[in-house]
Amino acid sequence: MELRSLAIDWPLAAPNLCRDDFFGRSSFSSFDVVFVDPIEISRRWTEEIAPGADGARRTNPERDRGFGKTIAAWMERRRAEASDLLKRGGGLLVCRLRSRGESFEIVGTEAPGERIDHYEWMPSISLVDRQHQFTFPANGRFVARRGEDVVLAGSGHPFEEALRRLSGHIVYDAVYQDLMSTPIDRFATILARNRVGDVLAVAVPFEEGRLILLPPVEGISPAREAAVLLEAARDLAFRPAYASPPDWLSGYPIPGEDALVDELTSVTERRDALAKKVEEVSEKLEEKTRVKRILYTKGRFGFLPAVTDAFASLGFAVDVTGDLLTLESDEGDALVVTDATEETKIGIAAYRRLRDAVDRTVTDGEGRHKGILVVSGSRELDPKRRSTQFSQEVLRGCQGQGFCLVTSYQLFKFVQVALEDRSKKHLAALRRTLLECDGELRDAADS
Numbered sequence: 001m002e003l004r005s006l007a008i009d010w011p012l013a014a015p016n017l018c019r020d021d022f023f024g025r026s027s028f029s030s031f032d033v034v035f036v037d038p039i040e041i042s043r044r045w046t047e048e049i050a051p052g053a054d055g056a057r058r059t060n061p062e063r064d065r066g067f068g069k070t071i072a073a074w075m076e077r078r079r080a081e082a083s084d085l086l087k088r089g090g091g092l093l094v095c096r097l098r099s100r101g102e103s104f105e106i107v108g109t110e111a112p113g114e115r116i117d118h119y120e121w122m123p124s125i126s127l128v129d130r131q132h133q134f135t136f137p138a139n140g141r142f143v144a145r146r147g148e149d150v151v152l153a154g155s156g157h158p159f160e161e162a163l164r165r166l167s168g169h170i171v172y173d174a175v176y177q178d179l180m181s182t183p184i185d186r187f188a189t190i191l192a193r194n195r196v197g198d199v200l201a202v203a204v205p206f207e208e209g210r211l212i213l214l215p216p217v218e219g220i221s222p223a224r225e226a227a228v229l230l231e232a233a234r235d236l237a238f239r240p241a242y243a244s245p246p247d248w249l250s251g252y253p254i255p256g257e258d259a260l261v262d263e264l265t266s267v268t269e270r271r272d273a274l275a276k277k278v279e280e281v282s283e284k285l286e287e288k289t290r291v292k293r294i295l296y297t298k299g300r301f302g303f304l305p306a307v308t309d310a311f312a313s314l315g316f317a318v319d320v321t322g323d324l325l326t327l328e329s330d331e332g333d334a335l336v337v338t339d340a341t342e343e344t345k346i347g348i349a350a351y352r353r354l355r356d357a358v359d360r361t362v363t364d365g366e367g368r369h370k371g372i373l374v375v376s377g378s379r380e381l382d383p384k385r386r387s388t389q390f391s392q393e394v395l396r397g398c399q400g401q402g403f404c405l406v407t408s409y410q411l412f413k414f415v416q417v418a419l420e421d422r423s424k425k426h427l428a429a430l431r432r433t434l435l436e437c438d439g440e441l442r443d444a445a446d447s
Contacts (some may be wrong), residue, residue, distance in 0.1 A: 002329040003032040003237060005230060009040035010096065012226035022121075023074060028081035029089060033233045037096045041118035045071060045104045058113075059106035068106040075120040083123035086209030092233055094159075094291050095122075097200065097213040099144035099174040123240040125206050127187040130247060134178070134187040136204055136211075148172075149195040150215070157203060158235035160191040162228045172200050172215035210236065231310075291415050294408045295383055298340035298376070307338050307374050307408075310415050314434075322355055327372075331428060332435045333362065335369045340376035340408065346390045350375065351397045358401070370435050371403035374411055384410035395440060404437040 006018045006026055012035060018230045022025040028034045048067060049057040059068040103117035119137055127134040150170050152160055163170065174196035178184055184199060191201035192215070204211040217225060261264040263268060291313060293306035300323055308325060314319050316327040318332075325336035335357050339350035358371045377389030389407050398405040418430055434441065 003230070003234060004030070005033045005233070006035070007226075008034065008036040010035045010037040011222045012122060012229065013222040014226040014230055017226060017230070024080065028078065028093070029084035029091075031085070031091065032089070032237065033092045033094065033230075034082075034085060035094045035229065037098075038118040039096070039098050039101065041043050041121075042101045042103075045116075046102050049104050054276040058107050059104060062106055062108065068104075071104075071116060072106060072114060075116060078121035080122055082121060083206075086123060086206035086211060090208035092210055092212065093206075094212040094214060094229065094233070096216050097172065097174050097176060098142065098216075100142050117244060122211075123206065125204070127205075129186060132182050132186060133180075134182050134184065136179075139179045139182070141179055142174050142285075143177055143198075144173065145175045145194075145198065146171070146173045147194055150200060151193050151195060153190045153192055155189050155191060157189050157191055158232040159203060159214065159229075160199065161235075162232035163192055163201060163214070165228050165329065166217050166220065166225065169217040169220045170200075170215050171218045174183075176202060176213060187361060280378065291412070294376070294412050294415075296379055298342075298379055303340040303376065304338055307336065307411070310411050311336065312320075313415050314418050314430055317429065323353075324417050326369075329428075329431050329435075331431045333369050334404075334435060336372045336375045338376075340379050342380055343377060344387060344389070346375040346394060348391065348393045348397070351394045351403075354403060355401060359405075371398075371401060372434065373398060373403055373405050374408060375405070376408035379408075383407075383412070399439040402438045404434055404441055405439060406434070406437075406441040410441055 002016065004018075005014070005016065006020065006028070008019075008024075008026075009021050010030075012019070018026060018031070022036070022038075023044065045057060045059075045067075049059050051057050061068045082093055086093055098118070100117045100119055105113045105115045107113040119142065122137045124135050124138060148171050150163065150167065150172070152164055154160075172194070175194065176184075177198065184190060186200065188205065189203040190199055191203060191212075192199075194200055202213050202217045204213070291306060291309045293302060294310055297303045297306055304320070304323060304325075308318050308320060311325065311327055316329050317387050319326040319328075323338070325338070327334040327336060335354065337350055337354035337357065339346045354371045354373050358369055360370050362369065373394070375389050375394075378386045386407075386409070390405060395405060397403070414430060414434070418427055
């Protein structure tokens with residue numbers, strides 16, 4: 001059976017998918033699946049209502065030529081349509097999880113003000129068990145929080161599978177929380193969380209229908225996203241609605257159930273132990289290979305820490321001040337300036353920073369330090385395919401000042417040699433090679 005699908009302000013592309021905007025003519029309840037991105041809804045009032053002195057947007061129905069009442073009527077209409085789609089039609093409402101965005105208030109002289117945001121159209125539902133009550137969306141907080149740390153819940157839900165297929169493109173900008181700290185998973189199916197446990201995706205039952213909140217994606221074509229989401233919708237449409245198992249259900253055992261429960265517990269414990277071991281080994285591997293970032297990163301938070309690790313592995317005591325490294329060792333001290341770029345060659349600016357830093361140590365009475373300039377040109381290329389990574393002016397300046405000019409690749413080979421032989425004598429020889437080099441350092445691996 002072909003599902004009738006509608007996308008509201010959500011740029012999905014599929015042959016049989018209808019598209020409209022929130023204030024358009026298409027009724028939610030006449031479709032089986034409705035996709036809504038609420039972020040565009042608030043544009044209707046942010047473009048019409050200027051913020052007041054306190055930053056809030058307000059409109060008076062006695063003076064706004066019916067604007068506020070029109071928006072409120074649209075919200076009521078869409079709320080009724082969404083309720084019919086979910087509760088009477090047993091359909092699917094898929095909504096991107098966003099923060100509540102900018103709201104506005106309808107104020108009057110008699111009635112209390114009404115606040116409207118771009119979630120005002122959502123139907124409400126209240127689910128109750130013996131200890132808790134889940135009220136949506138009244139008790140929901142849509143908190144602005146951006147990240148890419150998506151942890152799938154392992155629910156087996158079709159829309160969790162959709163998130164898995166869209167992994168690498170998910171960039172959430174809001175999380176869902178319950179004001180009453182209700183355990184949401186007693187009433188709904190959690191599809192994904194972030195690393196600290198905030199809900200990023202959830203499926204909420206509305207009688208026979210289901211509301212799905214999903215994080216947005218970036219860097220993927222509308223056709224690809226539509227194909228993945230529509231496949232999930234078709235899979236879910238023919239599944240029974242979610243129901244939380246009651247507390248008394250354990251009093252009705254099935255023969256063989258206990259054995260399977262014990263087996264599941266054992267497997268889960270082994271899985272958790274293995275996951276812990278995987279995390280432990282992964283951390284060791286990341287620490288061991290961290291210096292490899294010297295070959296491809298750039299900037300103060302990428303390239304500079306990698307160079308710091310490289311010199312530390314050679315036995316230097318390294319101090320970082322801004323973008324300047326100070327090296328200390330028994331063989332001598334040095335100042336290091338780094339520069340990495342996608343361009344073919346590093347320009348004269350990096351050399352001048354190093355020269356000025358060395359001159360300051362002299363004028364400050366600290367004595368003259370060795371200058372070392374670490375460069376990484378064409379950093380997106382394989383290091384073995386890179387041509388000369390510095391200009392002739394940089395080379396002449398380093399030669400004239402007695403500075404060591406070393407590429408990130410040559411420094412990396414130095415680190416490889418140092419890690420193969422950690423003897424004090426060998427490390428001291430490597431340090432001396434750097435400190436005694438004037439001009440370009442070549443054949444570091446043979447030192």
